[in-house]
Amino acid sequence: MEINREESEGKGKFFIEESGKQIALMTYKKAGADKIVIDHTEVDESLQGEGIGNDLVEASVKFARENNLKIVATCPFAKKVIDETPEFQKILAD
Structure with missing residues (x-):
């Protein structure tokens, strides 16, 4: 499944569509x-x-790394995944 990204006016999302329907979504600002x-x-x-x-979390980490960004995860799921994945630790904002 292909993960897409859209961004507009300081907000963005990573998402997966299937048959024209959005089946997975992660939003950020x-x-x-x-x-x-x-x-x-x-x-x-x-x-x-x-x-x-x-x-989706992995895609956001990759995007952040490629763009020299840090991540603040207020979403409990994303925070848990990042906290439990040692190679993602350096991408978290202090």
Whole structure:
């Protein structure tokens, strides 16, 4: 499944669409020039438990690294995944 990203006016999202329907979503907002705040993650019930949410978190970490950004995770799911993944630790904002 392909993860897409859209951003407009300081807000953005990572998402997966299937047959024109959004089946997974992670939203974020910019916080200054060097941070993004992940505030929500949602996966369609039919796909829960398949690691799709983790894939969205991984995509956000990759995006942050490529753009020299730090992440503030206010979404409990994203925070848990980042906290439990040692290689993601350096991307968290202090």
